[in-house]
Amino acid sequence: MVLFAVTVIAGILFTWCVLSRRLALWSVTAPIAMMVAGIALTSGSDPPLVFDFGDMAGFEQVVEVVLALLLFVDATEVPTGVIRRERRVVARLLGAALPLTLGAAFLAALAFFPDRPGWVLAALATVVVPLDLSPAAAVVRDERIPARLREVLTVEGGLSDGIVSPVFLLCVAAAAESRPTAGDDYAEALLDAVGAAGWAVGAGSLVGYVAGGLLRRSWARGWMLPAATRLAVLSVPVAAYTLSVALGGNGFVASFVAGVCIAPALRHLPEGTVKMTDDLVTLLTLGLWFLFGQLVNDEFWDGFHLSVVLYALLAVTLVRLVPVMLALIGTDLSLSDRLFLGWMGPRGVTSVVFGLLAAIELPAAAGGDFISRVMVVTVMVSIVLHGLSAEPVGRLYARRRRTSPEPSGKGGG
Numbered sequence: 001m002v003l004f005a006v007t008v009i010a011g012i013l014f015t016w017c018v019l020s021r022r023l024a025l026w027s028v029t030a031p032i033a034m035m036v037a038g039i040a041l042t043s044g045s046d047p048p049l050v051f052d053f054g055d056m057a058g059f060e061q062v063v064e065v066v067l068a069l070l071l072f073v074d075a076t077e078v079p080t081g082v083i084r085r086e087r088r089v090v091a092r093l094l095g096a097a098l099p100l101t102l103g104a105a106f107l108a109a110l111a112f113f114p115d116r117p118g119w120v121l122a123a124l125a126t127v128v129v130p131l132d133l134s135p136a137a138a139v140v141r142d143e144r145i146p147a148r149l150r151e152v153l154t155v156e157g158g159l160s161d162g163i164v165s166p167v168f169l170l171c172v173a174a175a176a177e178s179r180p181t182a183g184d185d186y187a188e189a190l191l192d193a194v195g196a197a198g199w200a201v202g203a204g205s206l207v208g209y210v211a212g213g214l215l216r217r218s219w220a221r222g223w224m225l226p227a228a229t230r231l232a233v234l235s236v237p238v239a240a241y242t243l244s245v246a247l248g249g250n251g252f253v254a255s256f257v258a259g260v261c262i263a264p265a266l267r268h269l270p271e272g273t274v275k276m277t278d279d280l281v282t283l284l285t286l287g288l289w290f291l292f293g294q295l296v297n298d299e300f301w302d303g304f305h306l307s308v309v310l311y312a313l314l315a316v317t318l319v320r321l322v323p324v325m326l327a328l329i330g331t332d333l334s335l336s337d338r339l340f341l342g343w344m345g346p347r348g349v350t351s352v353v354f355g356l357l358a359a360i361e362l363p364a365a366a367g368g369d370f371i372s373r374v375m376v377v378t379v380m381v382s383i384v385l386h387g388l389s390a391e392p393v394g395r396l397y398a399r400r401r402r403t404s405p406e407p408s409g410k411g412g413g
Contacts, residue, residue: 005049009290012037013283030282031289031348032383038293051294060360065241066284067353068255071165072237073278074158075259076266082151092327093156093341094163098129100323102167105129105315112311113370120367123171127355127371128315128378130164131157132348139344139390144398149340161350162256166197168354169250172361199249201257207240208261216265229269230276236262237277285349292352295376305373312378316385320345336400340393347382351375 016023016033023033041049083090105125113121133140133153140150215232218224224232237255244254266273324342333341355375362368 005051008041008049009034009037009287012290013286030286032387034286034289035293035296035383038290039296040293042294043297047297049294051291060357063288063353063356063360064251065238066281066288067165067350067357068241068252069237069277069281070285070349070353071162071252071256072240072259073274073281074161075256076233076263076274077278078155078158078263079151082155086148086152086155089152089328089331089333090155090159092331093152093324094159097320097323097327098160098163100327101129101320102126102164104319104323108311108314108319112307112314116367116370117175119171119175120362120371123168123175123358123362123367124371124374126164126168126171127351127358127375128312128347129320130161130347130350130354131345132161132350133157133346139386139393142390142394144394144401145340146337146397149337152341153344162253162260165253165256166200166250168357169197169253170194172358175367176362196248196250197253199247200244200251200253201249203244203247203249204240204254204257205261207236207243207254208258211236211239211258212262212265215262216268219269226270229273233262233266233269233273234277234280288349288352292376292379295352295372296380298376305377308374308377309381311374312381315378316345316347316382317343336396343389344386344393346386347379351379 012034013030016028016030020030041047042051102125105128106122109116109121109124110118131153139145140154142150211232215224215229219229236258240254240258241251245251321339321342324345325338328338328341331338352375355372358375359368359372362371
């Protein structure tokens with residue numbers, strides 16, 4: 001069954017690639033195509049494919065490795081020049097808007113699901129908040145939208161996941177031990193999570209700095225083939241992940257830290273050094289989008305949950321929009337630009353991975369299925385809202401550019 005499923009997924013991906021230019025005219029991205037295929041092939045009483053996430057050997061490890069590689073690529077591809085130019089805007093988005101968004105998601109969850117434990121709702125907030133620009137990739141490539149805004153979104157998307165990851169770990173650890181009689185276990189879980197984060201930072205820093213220094217010196221002295229640089233970079237997140245896990249740390253946090261530490265050295269290596277790792281991440285995440293299709297079927301097969309849908313609508317709209325608008329007051333961004341940054345916060349593969357990990361780590365009675373259900377609906381709502389709004393937003397900025405002689409704004413100092 002697994003081999004047949006891989007064959008089907010590969011065939012669907014190949015078909016999308018062959019038709020990608022035509023499908024792009026209808027904003028059918030690869031993640032959307034894989035999700036639709038997953039929904040179609042896992043639906044019904046006797047579907048052609050079905051996955052039992054609880055019994056799939058090593059499924060949790062596979063999901064963690066996918067996220068580790070994704071975070072590594074995000075960390076290495078954050079443009080440092082944009083961070084310097086837009087440091088005020090980026091600092092406000094990550095230092096003010098992100099914590100406010102997490103708090104708003106938690107408070108909204110308290111209002112919609114008052115019977116759920118607080119730590120479960122806190123874990124839910126970390127699942128529905130992270131950005132993923134892949135479902136709305138057309139916006140990032142749309143030259144009608146000012147380059148400044150697209151660059152800021154890219155930086156925020158690359159860094160926010162790494163910031164939210166340790167918070168997610170803490171909340172899941174606390175939720176797993178948040179029973180009325182488990183005060184000692186709860187405190188121990190928090191200490192374990194903090195310790196795991198410490199080991200992760202140490203392992204990621206060690207691997208990233210050492211690997212970056214060796215790669216830079218080897219390339220400068222002509223000891224390394226160009227193709228070997230791509231293999232070497234691919235090995236870095238794997239080494240950081242496995243070392244961290246062996247030491248008792250968290251692998252994907254270590255991978256993100258390794259990406260941050262090796263990024264300066266990559267500027268001295270051949271262009272496209274991270275391309276192999278990026279392509280592998282793309283392939284693995286598209287497989288996750290296919291599996292997400294079954295999660296969609298599982299959620300809607302169980303019935304329509306109005307409170308979940310309403311919370312998901314709020315999570316992808318006002319929960320982000322209001323904190324971003326507040327955080328960016330006083331910057332040189334216009335009102336429409338602030339609205340754009342607040343609105344354009346698509347949820348995608350990071351939320352899917354966090355939701356799957358929460359479902360694996362937390363038993364159904366502790367809220368694992370609940371978090372997975374809300375994650376599925378939130379991502380679906382985000383795909384619809386942000387996908388449908390991408391083209392109108394592009395036309396709006398194109399109209400502004402024709403009617404105004406002034407550019408959208410200058411880089412913040």
